[in-house]
Amino acid sequence: MEYTIPITVPTRDGGDEVAIDLELAMVKSWPTFVDYFGDARLLRAVTYSQSPQIIHQLFASSDLNLEQLEVVVGDYRQAEYRKDLQGDLDLAKHLTHLLEEDQLNLYTLDKRVTLHSKLYLAENRDGSRTVVFGSPNLSKQAWSGNQTNLVVVFRTNGNSIIDEYADRLYEAHREECELFMKDLTEQLAETDDPEERDRVYDLWVDGTVPSDNPTGDLHRRIVEMFDEDDERVRRVNVVSEAEEAEEVVALQADGSGDVEATDVQPDRQMRLSPQGLEEPVKQAESTLSRHNVSVKPTELRGSAAGFDRYLRRFNDDFPTMWVNREKELVRMQLDNTTLEMTAPLPDEPEEVSEALAHIEEYIETVDRFGDAKRSEETMAHFYEAVIYVFWAPFANYFAQEYANRDGAELDKDLPFLYIHGQNDSGKGMFLRFAANLISSGVVAEPVEGQQFTKDAIERCRSSNTVFPFLVDDVDKDRVERDIIKTYWTGAWDGSVAFPTFVFTSNDGNPKSEYRTRMKMLEFDVVFDVEGHEREETARLIKERNQLFPWFAHLLFQKQITLPDQDDKLAVAREVFRELYEYANREPPVYFPNDGPAERIYDHGRRKWRQAYQTGLFTIEEKNDILLADFSENLDGYAVFKYDKVVPSTIRTEVQKTRIQFDQPERFYEWTGIEPKSTGWWGRIWK
Numbered sequence: 001m002e003y004t005i006p007i008t009v010p011t012r013d014g015g016d017e018v019a020i021d022l023e024l025a026m027v028k029s030w031p032t033f034v035d036y037f038g039d040a041r042l043l044r045a046v047t048y049s050q051s052p053q054i055i056h057q058l059f060a061s062s063d064l065n066l067e068q069l070e071v072v073v074g075d076y077r078q079a080e081y082r083k084d085l086q087g088d089l090d091l092a093k094h095l096t097h098l099l100e101e102d103q104l105n106l107y108t109l110d111k112r113v114t115l116h117s118k119l120y121l122a123e124n125r126d127g128s129r130t131v132v133f134g135s136p137n138l139s140k141q142a143w144s145g146n147q148t149n150l151v152v153v154f155r156t157n158g159n160s161i162i163d164e165y166a167d168r169l170y171e172a173h174r175e176e177c178e179l180f181m182k183d184l185t186e187q188l189a190e191t192d193d194p195e196e197r198d199r200v201y202d203l204w205v206d207g208t209v210p211s212d213n214p215t216g217d218l219h220r221r222i223v224e225m226f227d228e229d230d231e232r233v234r235r236v237n238v239v240s241e242a243e244e245a246e247e248v249v250a251l252q253a254d255g256s257g258d259v260e261a262t263d264v265q266p267d268r269q270m271r272l273s274p275q276g277l278e279e280p281v282k283q284a285e286s287t288l289s290r291h292n293v294s295v296k297p298t299e300l301r302g303s304a305a306g307f308d309r310y311l312r313r314f315n316d317d318f319p320t321m322w323v324n325r326e327k328e329l330v331r332m333q334l335d336n337t338t339l340e341m342t343a344p345l346p347d348e349p350e351e352v353s354e355a356l357a358h359i360e361e362y363i364e365t366v367d368r369f370g371d372a373k374r375s376e377e378t379m380a381h382f383y384e385a386v387i388y389v390f391w392a393p394f395a396n397y398f399a400q401e402y403a404n405r406d407g408a409e410l411d412k413d414l415p416f417l418y419i420h421g422q423n424d425s426g427k428g429m430f431l432r433f434a435a436n437l438i439s440s441g442v443v444a445e446p447v448e449g450q451q452f453t454k455d456a457i458e459r460c461r462s463s464n465t466v467f468p469f470l471v472d473d474v475d476k477d478r479v480e481r482d483i484i485k486t487y488w489t490g491a492w493d494g495s496v497a498f499p500t501f502v503f504t505s506n507d508g509n510p511k512s513e514y515r516t517r518m519k520m521l522e523f524d525v526v527f528d529v530e531g532h533e534r535e536e537t538a539r540l541i542k543e544r545n546q547l548f549p550w551f552a553h554l555l556f557q558k559q560i561t562l563p564d565q566d567d568k569l570a571v572a573r574e575v576f577r578e579l580y581e582y583a584n585r586e587p588p589v590y591f592p593n594d595g596p597a598e599r600i601y602d603h604g605r606r607k608w609r610q611a612y613q614t615g616l617f618t619i620e621e622k623n624d625i626l627l628a629d630f631s632e633n634l635d636g637y638a639v640f641k642y643d644k645v646v647p648s649t650i651r652t653e654v655q656k657t658r659i660q661f662d663q664p665e666r667f668y669e670w671t672g673i674e675p676k677s678t679g680w681w682g683r684i685w686k
Helices: 030-037 052-060 078-083 089-100 161-174 182-189 194-205 214-227 242-253 278-290 304-314 349-363 365-369 375-403 427-439 454-463 531-542 547-555 570-582 603-613 636-644 664-671 679-685
Strands: 002-010 017-027 040-047 068-077 104-109 119-124 129-134 149-156 177-179 234-237 269-272 300-303 320-324 329-334 337-340 416-420 469-472 501-505 518-522 618-622 625-629 652-655 658-661
Touching: 002 161, 030 119, 030 129, 030 149, 040 161, 052 068, 052 089, 052 104, 068 161, 089 104, 089 182, 089 194, 119 161, 129 161, 149 161, 182 194, 214 269, 214 278, 214 304, 214 320, 214 329, 214 454, 234 242, 242 329, 242 337, 269 304, 278 300, 278 304, 300 304, 304 320, 304 329, 304 454, 320 375, 329 547, 349 365, 349 375, 349 531, 349 547, 349 570, 365 375, 365 531, 375 416, 375 427, 375 501, 375 518, 375 547, 375 570, 416 427, 427 469, 427 501, 427 531, 427 547, 547 570, 603 636, 603 664, 625 664, 636 652, 636 658, 658 664
Parallel strands: 040 068, 068 104, 234 337, 416 501, 416 518, 469 501
Antiparallel strands: 002 017, 017 149, 040 119, 104 177, 119 129, 129 149, 269 300, 320 329, 329 337, 618 625, 625 658, 652 658
């Protein structure tokens, strides 16, 4: 159905009137639509839905015979459009050829806007013009199925006021965009060497290093989509916009989220090209669809909330958190909102002091509500665990810095945290408190120890979140896995972020080869709390604390070098010292200021010293080794418990009821036991 109306309008300069045709039509097919441009030499278009693949199809189409094409793409940003080329080097080369031959110009968005307009300006070979306004997209796929579009068409001589106004409207849209592939063509112009040009193409098309984990690649691409400046994702800073952030977190806590799960209105839709991700997309299709993410061969489309809920489902309900190295930001996704977890120090130091006081008040429940033989030592271990949890989201950030340095051993330089203690020692409550500190109240529960399986570890390697994987009440047998020993070096290449692990257990220390990859802390306290004490502890756990964003701000300013094996949290510890200094607050006596709490307050060392002082073992030196002999008092199982508390940096060997130390000087240095005067070490000691 179409209606043609001859009309007269002024010329471009407002002079004499010229005759043009105004056409109103319903268009129901792709051939009918492109027929409007069948005589076009040059076509300029503003379209909402496009892809690089369609550009190729337009030039190859028998329906058109274009010499030049210029397209303003209204719903793609540079990064999104570029992702559609990943894995398709031939298409990138074809488009570049068209650009270099001045046959093609593509413009994609560079501002936080969405252009839903459709406008087509065709300059025909006979000098006439066809101007089309309406609802159709320049996409053959968009016409699949039964679809009807309304168009308003002006057929002019090219010099009417309609042409002038249409040109102005087109330019206004183009000003919202930037030229696509400009950086690539500039790089290619600098070299004529075929091999170098191929290298430029490879880097541009697949610029991020792909991992050997396709599921991890999918999750990385989703996070990259969240991380782009995009009006479809709201940004809220947890410090400067605290009330808004609390509202987002509260909605998350009650299960409703900040948008409806089925909200896929155009202004909330995000798209992701599945090219190169076919295998993981196929595996995830049912879960994605459950969260209203549409899965098609050419795109994944859904709300930010839908993509985020898919990731949380994959990640045992831990949030998607990432570090933007370029902008020096920690970000965390909650449905349609990205929480900015980094903030400069406040003007009032008292605010930092109050945040530190909150942490101290929680730790001091050890003294107030617990039964601890050595409360200062135990509180130091609690504070050391807090420092670790603040460091944990930066494990990948440190890994990036370490990886290119000689001597790096990621599996030892990036330790996990293992907290052990008897029942009711506050381990599980600590995990809830620590999770609240670094998530602005989002994470309420760790996973249970029985969920820590090999499959869970592999999923962590594909998660692309830096939020630590918190495991409560795990049997040490589940921790003593070969995959743990090579968690980082076995798969990490920097393309996909891995979370670090925080374990709590009733079991004592794991075997030596695992202890070298873990930070071992002991919560040597028993809480037998009354009702009001339990309520007070729960209040402290839930209380909002803004220290982590200030911590993150300061940490980004630090120079990172390979860690001292004696203190792998040295940078994080320094940041805490700076926070105390800024707050004009004296650190508590139990704050591990001079090094790791497990070194300053070494429970294993104390255990060995007490055993020696009570005559539980004797010392024999021969052939430059030291033997601690427990045979008169203990059986082999009990002796093994003593071996487990020896630092992993000291080599030992259990021989039934004796423990052999290959480096006697390390034994004496660690325990503080004075050596006998006999033997070469005794002479040196004197």
